[in-house]
Amino acid sequence: MRVVKFVVLAIVAVLLVAVALANSQPVTLLLLPETMAAFLGLTWSVTLPMFVVILGAVVIGLLIGFLWEFAREHKHRAAARTERRERESLQREVKKMRAEKPGQGDEILALLEDGSVPQKRAS
Incomplete structure (x- = not known):
């Protein structure tokens, strides 16, 4: 079972590296659309590699879940x-x-051991 776990982890690692290499071009993330940002005066943006955006979205989705x-x-x-x-x-x-x-056991067993309960007679 341990070997299967490590094989699956290795496959996931290879896939993540492949996604990172295929999506290494930079992209710009904006907080708001450009027209709304100009209207409100909020022009926050950040430029990151695409694989960071993809993996970040996956991590955020998992955390929300x-x-x-x-x-x-x-x-x-x-x-x-x-x-x-x-x-x-x-x-x-x-x-x-x-x-x-202390020393007292089951009440029913105590009654049976005492003999005060009539026993069924065999016919």
Whole structure:
């Protein structure tokens, strides 16, 4: 399984290098369209290689997706946290009850061992 993981990572690395080499020409990114930027007075721009823009867009998309899923799964994590706290509380209660009455086992078994419960007769 480890070998497959490294092979897949190597293939992804080769593909990323190929994309970077094929898209190395510089592009200019503008904050706003030119007419709107002239109207508002905001003329922010940056020139980057195309592969940086592509990979940056992929990374930003992944981060947005991860954050979206993190927020969407909040109710599941909250329910799991509540159940864990309840389980721990019940475990503490059982431990406390066992400490209060040491030596006592199951009540039904104690009744059967005592013999006070009538047994079925074989016919």
